[in-house]
Amino acid sequence: MNVINKIKIMRKPKKLPERSSTSIPKHHTYHSKLVILGDTAVGKSCLVLRYVRDDFCEFQESTIGAAFLSHVVNLDYESVKFEIWDTAGQERYRSLAPMYYRGSAAAIIVYDVTNKESFSGAKSWVKELERRSGPDMIIALAGNKSDMESKRQIEFEEVSAYAKENNLLHFETSAKTGANIKELFTEIATKIPKIDQPETRSAFPISPPRHRRRDPFACW
């Protein structure tokens, strides 16, 4: 190799023109309050646990008051940080629910596909939200425990028709296998209006009695 070729090879590469900072859109993270509603034992806490920690618990304890978890969904051009309020489905906690759904950008109303009554419960939550929440709230119905096909009491088509009539999203999920859980939250993230909501967690002083104050998603 002669000297000229050597010099050519060692020449510094040309500096590429810098892209203006405005040409790359900023990846913004929106904060969105999301509430989980539905009868007791339909699998609300398990659904959240599967989504946030990719875990499942056969003996999940019944929720007291409400539990809080957050999770970020990355979309193509933005992210949504869900601040998730998992409410307690037992009747004695029902009067607390408005504190959690008020101001929520989205609600997931869970029913259990193996329990017909839980779908009636879900419909009463839909009515309550239609009366008392904002018109822009995204409402999704989640038919959980879809892994228990042999015990099914509610057909997908029946709920789908109801969801269509009432402008709701509808998914069948399984917290046990993980089926459709990510899809449900991602669909909600793409649909919610991209407006930042103030963080709400500190506004909720409810906590279980001292002797039970531990991770509400822990297994017994």
Ligand SMILES: Nc1nc2c(ncn2[C@@H]2O[C@H](COP(=O)(O)OP(=O)(O)OP(=O)(O)O)[C@@H](O)[C@H]2O)c(=O)[nH]1
């Ligand atoms: N087979 C099956 N079982 C499930 C599924 N999700 C939940 N479970 C079971 O249902 C039980 C109740 O689930 P939870 O998540 O505690 O129900 P919840 O709706 O949070 O109940 P509350 O906190 O009382 O309102 C759990 O212990 C699980 O064993 C599922 O997708 N498939």
Ligand SMILES: [Mg+2]
């Ligand atoms: Mg629970």
